[in-house]
Amino acid sequence: MGVNVNLNNRQPSGGQSLSIVWIIAGVLGIIFGGLLIGALTPALLPVQGSAESQQVDALFRFMLVIGGAIFLLVIGVLIYAVAAFRAKPGDRADGPPIHGNTTLELVWTIIPAIIVVILTIYSYQVWISIRTIQPLNHDVEVVGQRFAWTFNYDITPETLPADISAAQLDETVLASLNSDEGLQFSHPQLHTWVGEQVELKMRTEDVNHAFWIPDMRIKQDLLSGRETSITFTPIKAGVYRIVCAELCGAGHGNMAGTSAEIDGEVDLRGAWLVVHEDEQTYLREFYEPEAQKALFPPEDPVERGRQLLASGSYPCGTCHILTDLNWNGNIGPNLNNIGTRAASRVGGQTAEQYLQNSIRNPGAYLVPGFGNLMTQFNDESGEPNYMPEEDLSAIIAYLLTQTQ
Amino acid sequence: MATISRPLPGLDLKPRSLRVSDYLRWSVDHKIIGVQYMALAIFGFIIGGTLAMLIRWELLTPALDVMADGQAYNQLFTMHGSVMIFAWIIPMMAGFGNYLVPLMLGAKDMAFPWLNAFAFWLLPPSLLLMFMGYFAGQAEAGWTSYPPLSTLYSMDGQTLWALALHLAGISSILGAINFIVTIKNMRPEGMGYFQMPLFVWAVLATSIIIVMATPFLAGALTLLILDRVAGTAFFDPARGGDVLVWQNVFWFYSHPAVYIMVLPGFGMLSEVLSVNARKPVFGYRAIALSSMGIALIGFTVWAHHMFTSLQPQLRIPFMITSMIIAVPTGIKIFSWLGTIWGGKIHFRSAMLFGLGFLSMFVIGGISGVMVASVPFDIHVHDTYFVVSHFHFVLYGGSVFAIYAGIYHWWPKITGRMLDERLGKLHFVLTYIGFFFTFFPQHFVGMLGMPRRVAVYAPEFQDWNVVISLAAFLLGISTFVLLYAMIVSLVRGKRAGANPWRALTLEWATTSPPPASNFYGDPVPFKDPYGYGTEAAFYYLEDLERRYGKPEDAAAPVGKAASQAAGD
Numbered sequence: 001m002g003v004n005v006n007l008n009n010r011q012p013s014g015g016q017s018l019s020i021v022w023i024i025a026g027v028l029g030i031i032f033g034g035l036l037i038g039a040l041t042p043a044l045l046p047v048q049g050s051a052e053s054q055q056v057d058a059l060f061r062f063m064l065v066i067g068g069a070i071f072l073l074v075i076g077v078l079i080y081a082v083a084a085f086r087a088k089p090g091d092r093a094d095g096p097p098i099h100g101n102t103t104l105e106l107v108w109t110i111i112p113a114i115i116v117v118i119l120t121i122y123s124y125q126v127w128i129s130i131r132t133i134q135p136l137n138h139d140v141e142v143v144g145q146r147f148a149w150t151f152n153y154d155i156t157p158e159t160l161p162a163d164i165s166a167a168q169l170d171e172t173v174l175a176s177l178n179s180d181e182g183l184q185f186s187h188p189q190l191h192t193w194v195g196e197q198v199e200l201k202m203r204t205e206d207v208n209h210a211f212w213i214p215d216m217r218i219k220q221d222l223l224s225g226r227e228t229s230i231t232f233t234p235i236k237a238g239v240y241r242i243v244c245a246e247l248c249g250a251g252h253g254n255m256a257g258t259s260a261e262i263d264g265e266v267d268l269r270g271a272w273l274v275v276h277e278d279e280q281t282y283l284r285e286f287y288e289p290e291a292q293k294a295l296f297p298p299e300d301p302v303e304r305g306r307q308l309l310a311s312g313s314y315p316c317g318t319c320h321i322l323t324d325l326n327w328n329g330n331i332g333p334n335l336n337n338i339g340t341r342a343a344s345r346v347g348g349q350t351a352e353q354y355l356q357n358s359i360r361n362p363g364a365y366l367v368p369g370f371g372n373l374m375t376q377f378n379d380e381s382g383e384p385n386y387m388p389e390e391d392l393s394a395i396i397a398y399l400l401t402q403t404q
Numbered sequence: 405m406a407t408i409s410r411p412l413p414g415l416d417l418k419p420r421s422l423r424v425s426d427y428l429r430w431s432v433d434h435k436i437i438g439v440q441y442m443a444l445a446i447f448g449f450i451i452g453g454t455l456a457m458l459i460r461w462e463l464l465t466p467a468l469d470v471m472a473d474g475q476a477y478n479q480l481f482t483m484h485g486s487v488m489i490f491a492w493i494i495p496m497m498a499g500f501g502n503y504l505v506p507l508m509l510g511a512k513d514m515a516f517p518w519l520n521a522f523a524f525w526l527l528p529p530s531l532l533l534m535f536m537g538y539f540a541g542q543a544e545a546g547w548t549s550y551p552p553l554s555t556l557y558s559m560d561g562q563t564l565w566a567l568a569l570h571l572a573g574i575s576s577i578l579g580a581i582n583f584i585v586t587i588k589n590m591r592p593e594g595m596g597y598f599q600m601p602l603f604v605w606a607v608l609a610t611s612i613i614i615v616m617a618t619p620f621l622a623g624a625l626t627l628l629i630l631d632r633v634a635g636t637a638f639f640d641p642a643r644g645g646d647v648l649v650w651q652n653v654f655w656f657y658s659h660p661a662v663y664i665m666v667l668p669g670f671g672m673l674s675e676v677l678s679v680n681a682r683k684p685v686f687g688y689r690a691i692a693l694s695s696m697g698i699a700l701i702g703f704t705v706w707a708h709h710m711f712t713s714l715q716p717q718l719r720i721p722f723m724i725t726s727m728i729i730a731v732p733t734g735i736k737i738f739s740w741l742g743t744i745w746g747g748k749i750h751f752r753s754a755m756l757f758g759l760g761f762l763s764m765f766v767i768g769g770i771s772g773v774m775v776a777s778v779p780f781d782i783h784v785h786d787t788y789f790v791v792s793h794f795h796f797v798l799y800g801g802s803v804f805a806i807y808a809g810i811y812h813w814w815p816k817i818t819g820r821m822l823d824e825r826l827g828k829l830h831f832v833l834t835y836i837g838f839f840f841t842f843f844p845q846h847f848v849g850m851l852g853m854p855r856r857v858a859v860y861a862p863e864f865q866d867w868n869v870v871i872s873l874a875a876f877l878l879g880i881s882t883f884v885l886l887y888a889m890i891v892s893l894v895r896g897k898r899a900g901a902n903p904w905r906a907l908t909l910e911w912a913t914t915s916p917p918p919a920s921n922f923y924g925d926p927v928p929f930k931d932p933y934g935y936g937t938e939a940a941f942y943y944l945e946d947l948e949r950r951y952g953k954p955e956d957a958a959a960p961v962g963k964a965a966s967q968a969a970g971d
Contacts, residue, residue: 044846044850046850059780060780063773070766074737077741077745081744081747082744082759085748085749086751087749087750094682094935094936095935095936097683098683098746099688104742109731109735112735120777123778123779124723127719127778208713214783219782220712220782221712224641225647241861246550247546249478250544373475
């Protein structure tokens with residue numbers, strides 16, 4: 001035949017031709033390479049804002065070192081093989097008929113198994129540690145709804161600002177302060193202070209959401225029909241963006257804090273976490289002034305309406321523009337100057353009627369160019385968002401003052 | 405040695421020539437059905453890819469400016485995910501399985517040819533239903549469709565979506581039953597389970613998963629449809645339902661579905677690496693059994709998709725199982741490295757995609773272990789880190805394997821070669837485009853960008869521009885493959901029976917094979933990966949004598965070889 005069979009013109013195992021020096025160099029390269037990749041950790045993750053974030057980041061660094069080393073090992077072997085075992089042009093021969101090597105296969109089964117056991121134990125320890133709850137004196141109720149966050153803070157007789165005595169309070173306010181339900185005030189931002197473990201008790205008004213503060217490394221879904229909770233301990237004063245991480249509809253991406261620069265000053269809009277230096281600052285700058293507003297509700301419906309909307313109790317600001325309240329939503333119609341336009345929108349409807357319909361039954365009339373996306377604030381919609389009559393009239397009174 | 409290229413006298417070779425119309429009508433021939441699956445899948449890939457391009461176009465800027473509103477954007481990625489999974493990867497794998505399994509077993513057809521055709525013909529209406537959604541208010545709750553967003557807050561397209569998935573699921577189950585029966589009963593004499601090609605092993609493992617998992621998808625979809633149209637309240641907490649039921653049942657299917665999408669790719673990879681490295685698969689049994697191991701453990705990990713919604717005390721068990729599944733996956737990767745080590749590697753397009761798979765899939769594996777860790781997953785859950793992770797698995801894994809499979813078996817299916825230069829161009833563009841599309845997504849995810857948003861914080865824009873530009877390159881790369889396919893059909897070189905000199909049985913017949921697949925009863929070579937032995941050499945020489953050489957015999961094996969053979 002004259003056919004040159006020439007089956008194996010290479011040594012049976014390519015591995016044996018590797019000198020020990022190369023193997024040592026490779027192992028060292030992989031170890032140092034893994035450590036180098038692990039050193040990138042701070043650049044890959046955002047600010048460490050909480051005690052939890054330090055532990056999670058350390059865990060990530062550990063996984064990154066091991067993962068980086070495994071990546072370099074696989075890529076190194078691959079590149080070496082590609083370079084060293086290239087068939088020469090015209091080479092019809094086959095490689096050596098090696099079917100396996102039990103020792104080697106055991107090694108690459110057992111070592112990864114040990115690695116995942118270590119990772120599992122380490123992850124478990126971190127998990128237990130970040131879930132240990134000290135006796136808490138600070139909790140905040142988080143309400144998610146399409147498409148905004150509301151934070152409800154309790155006022156109890158014990159937390160009344162020092163300069164306010166119960167005697168000064170209005171009767172109805174006092175009654176709810178002493179009732180089982182208690183008195184709460186709402187705010188669109190989450191406020192707390194450095195070093196205090198805070199528990200967030202979460203519920204959703206509609207679909208599932210996920211409450212995420214990247215700088216704190218915490219995330220927890222809000223589940224329809226359930227109350228969920230999460231704790232964290234901020235370690236650094238500052239402001240941190242809050243993000244919704246579970247798809248909740250058309251405005252999902254708008255459920256995150258945004259910022260705008262006005263005259264050189266950064267103006268925060270939407271959902272942000274504000275961490276104060278200490279409890280005193282928190283009380284002085286946030287809690288007491290806000291509690292004051294709730295304890296002495298304005299008589300004037302216009303003032304009350306403005307305060308309601310500014311508190312974020314209703315999620316309007318995510319979708320609408322209203323300069324007076326710093327709303328810059330881009331999903332629904334612009335509300336600037338609505339007081340002038342409302343009367344002429346729909347024939348036969350007064351301004352009040354038009355605004356009332358637009359809130360109670362927003363699908364009935366759609367502003368040209370906008371879809372039927374708005375939550376219905378009525379108790380017949382089957383949706384749990386409900387706006388009591390006194391809130392509605394206050395909000396309408398306020399909106400009618402918006403004439404520029 | 406002119407006699408070598410001439411078939412033996414007495415063997416009447418009739419490679420089949422089929423018209424396009426043969427593929428457009430009902431046929432019970434597994435080869436036609438296989439091509440029908442693949443053609444439909446490539447159509448789905450083009451649609452899903454176009455949607456992906458629109459997603460990346462929207463994400464060039466932090467504001468919503470390309471799509472009309474947030475809803476339109478949500479519909480975009482909902483359809484992208486659903487189409488890529490149910491109209492591209494799963495049917496493409498089913499196509500390869502249909503075409504190759506009977507051939508690899510030396511069988512004339514699948515066990516149930518009529519059922520096979522029926523399973524395929526459920527898919528076109530499924531795809532149609534899914535797109536009809538655009539006339540009824542398209543589904544917009546993501547491919548995971550969590551209630552109550554998908555029940556109380558979605559339009560009628562969501563119902564059509566669920567019906568479409570129902571059809572695709574039935575198709576899957578029927579196909580899988582067919583594969584299991586075929587593999588169990590129709591192996592030729594001399595081929596035990598451990599002499600089967602690894603692709604057949606992978607299809608067997610996949611089919612077992614499909615038969616066990618897909619009914620849970622059907623169950624979940626049924627409950628969803630009932631909630632939407634019949635007024636039941638399985639997922640409505642206001643009336644006693646529970647939204648976590650959906651998440652549990654859905655992921656009980658959809659995590660194994662990841663293995664449904666990637667295991668056949670593993671099988672193709674074993675074939676491509678071994679043939680092109682001219683070396684037996686390293687650790688055949690380990691690879692075969694690790695597929696089964698993955699299939700089994702894959703049923704115990706579903707709730708790692710719920711680390712931020714599952715009750716906290718239940719999270720740890722799922723972390724443990726999810727970590728364990730890295731071990732059999734690692735065994736495969738190391739075994740494949742062992743396969744190419746010391747071989748004689750031919751850098752054909754199929755092999756390039758095979759090696760590309762190895763280098764990219766390992767990244768998806770490493771990030772997979774990271775997201776299995778509960779404390780870290782809580783940070784990156786539902787972010788671009790996860791988007792990156794599963795694209796490394798499903799694109800860097802499944803799609804690269806599909807590409808390798810296309811280059812490897814195209815000559816068998818069409819009888820013609822694909823242009824190697826176009827194949828290499830396709831590989832380079834895909835590799836670069838893929839890496840720079842998906843690797844930076846890890847960064848934006850970790851830094852704070854959630855998935856499924858059209859509006860994002862301005863500090864992520866730089867990376868998103870990089871990602872989008874790379875994605876456009878990736879999109880363009882697909883057209884190189886489509887162009888190469890057309891060129892090959894028009895004027896591709898004749899492939900001959902066995903252009904890659906492979907030992908598995910699908911190469912022991914003409915390309916394309918005749919209607920009954922083989923000329924007489926084929927005798928499988930005792931070891932499907934017995935490269936490097938004298939017996940294998942003479943077996944391959946004998947195949948060439950029987951069925952002829954490729955038209956350009958010099959190209960795949962080199963010029964010097966034919967000269968050497970001539971002296």
